[in-house]
């Protein structure tokens with residue numbers, strides 16, 4: 001019998017060579033079998049689960065599931081409701097962070113609620129850059145936990161929901177996602193608060209999700225990456241938004257900042273058969289959409305092809321492929337995330353078909 005790899009070579013097809021770490025997922029602990037089926041189908045080696053919750057919440061359960069999986073790392077969250085209830089919330093948050101790290105969490109995920117709706121004990125809005133929270137960002141730096149932070153939302157969520165709104169389809173399905181006319185700061189004000197935090201804490205690493213929370217303006221994100229070496233961004237749920245920009249400018253930006261861009265998708269696999277691929281409509285995504293969704297991501301990064309958006313509900317525009325060089329692809333697909341978060345406990349079976357990560361190739365990633 002001819003071994004599979006020899007057969008592939010004879011046929012002129014390249015063996016699978018993509019090694020992917022999805023650094024932006026939301027996985028329920030009871031959904032491992034469905035989750036692994038997805039990873040196997042689309043060739044994802046490892047993931048970071050951003051829905052870890054906190055100690056005494058189900059962080060312990062999430063970590064147990066991650067260990068059983070061997071393909072998942074977990075980010076802890078914070079109980080923001082306690083910020084309204086307790087004057088000592090920052091001390092509580094630091095203690096929870098220390099405990100989370102001791103249990104095995106590898107990052108702190110901050111939800112968009114901070115800045116939009118989280119309140120202080122006096123009932124006022126807790127700003128992202130409120131100095132009250134400085135001990136939390138300092139503790140994350142001291143503990144080596146990158147802060148994976150979602151601030152604001154797509155710009156279109158601040159615009160009226162009418163035919164001129166670029167995300168009319170998404171906002172029609174989810175009218176409550178709109179911030180238009182709501183008593184919240186502007187999109188720009190929230191991003192300015194986030195920048196303050198990144199600037200004030202150079203010893204803490206920040207992963208600003210959804211392409212710096214401003215995929216609408218890649219040049220802005222490029223300037224921030226220039227200015228702050230402690231800033232990373234992920235691609236989650238923003239490839240369609242990014243893909244409609246000038247591919248040459250974007251390609252140059254990706255090459256320049258190749259060591260601080262993480263592959264991520266906002267894959268959600270949770271209870272009651274829920275599935276999310278970046279976003280979702282009035283119904284969750286269907287299982288048969290998973291393959292095309294991930295293939296479109298790979299095609300966008302690896303080729304100069306034009307293709308339709310893989311998340312049409314976010315806007316039905318054509319996206320332009322970047323055709324990135326191989327070393328840049330390796331960095332964005334996995335190397336950067338492995339260096340930042342570490343390596344999950346075991347390698348998936350498909351790994352045998354692919355190339356193994358030797359420590360030099362992966363830059364001596366911490367185990």
Ligand SMILES: [Zn+2]
Pocket residue numbers: 024025026050236266
């Ligand atoms: Zn997410």
